[in-house]
Ligand SMILES: Nc1nc2c(ncn2[C@@H]2O[C@H](COP(=O)(O)OP(=O)(O)OP(=O)(O)O)[C@@H](O)[C@H]2O)c(=O)[nH]1
């Protein structure tokens with residue numbers, strides 16, 4: 001399935017139905033009086049976060065959504081039927097922005113979250129409603145209220161617990177494939193990954209988290225170089241970033257700094273997020289080079305990097321455990337689990 005994480009759509013709520021002008025006419029009943037019913041309400045436009053969706057591709061070819069018009073009122077005091085609502089189903093993690101692309105209207109970060117974006121127009125009053133002591137036979141009714149129209153942006157920010165960042169070819173996709181059932185494309189050239197990939201990492205039956213692999217970052221990505229930094233939105237909500245540095249390059253410290261600079265330039269709190277630095281592809285180095293590169297990277301980032309290899313599996317479990325600890329800590333901080341009651345006989 002194609003992946004699409006941003007699109008613009010036009011929504012419109014339904015117009016209200018018009019009220020009716022009608023008079024009661026029956027044999028032997030003189031001056032039957034007004035009996036025009038009200039119009040029905042126009043359909044609303046709702047948006048709902050649905051489980052099981054992971055792209056906005058449905059909105060690529062269908063961009064206009066309109067609530068139905070309410071039915072007009074009818075004689076004999078019959079009310080028009082309300083117009084049907086439209087419900088836009090989007091993946092969990094979708095944000096809705098105003099036409100300017102910046103004003104956040106709603107963030108659908110919980111499955112089942114449902115919000116009304118536009119309200120349908122009210123139906124107009126029929127002439128029965130205008131009956132009064134002075135005007136007992138009103139010959140007018142209200143038209144229905146028109147619906148509203150709006151252009152909105154849908155932007156998907158995937159929900160993952162841990163994000164993988166690094167230069168192109170750092171081995172991010174290889175690592176994701178090593179620890180989860182995901183099968184991302186892996187190849188020996190930069191920008192193999194064009195869209196984010198998610199994988200579920202199962203440490204034990206109840207210790208699991210979602211790992212996101214995103215395209216590589218290069219120097220100047222925040223100014224649009226390479227694939228840019230837009231896909232960093234998919235790791236904005238993670239608890240921790242795993243920063244992979246390819247150990248087979250000469251200057252590992254510079255590689256680390258380049259990616260850090262791009263994270264800082266992107267903003268949105270990515271630079272402040274906990275980071276696990278990992279020197280990857282250590283299987284390809286001889287011990288002397290290995291120690292030298294580890295020292296160079298440690299000096300740059302200020303902590304001992306994890307030594308891992310997505311190919312041989314070395315250090316991978318320890319790295320995933322460390323990531324899981326951060327995920328756990330972040331979850332506990334968000335919603336502290338209540339202390340179990342002490343058991344007393
Ligand atoms: N020796 C060795 N090679 C690796 C390791 N991990 C990845 N590679 C190789 O490095 C190359 C790039 O791997 P990918 O996993 O596609 O790298 P990526 O970071 O996802 O790259 P982009 O998607 O282009 O950003 C591939 O040829 C892999 O076989 C590793 O641990 N050891």
Ligand SMILES: [Mg+2]
Pocket residue numbers: 172173174184185186192193213214215
């Ligand atoms: Mg990749």
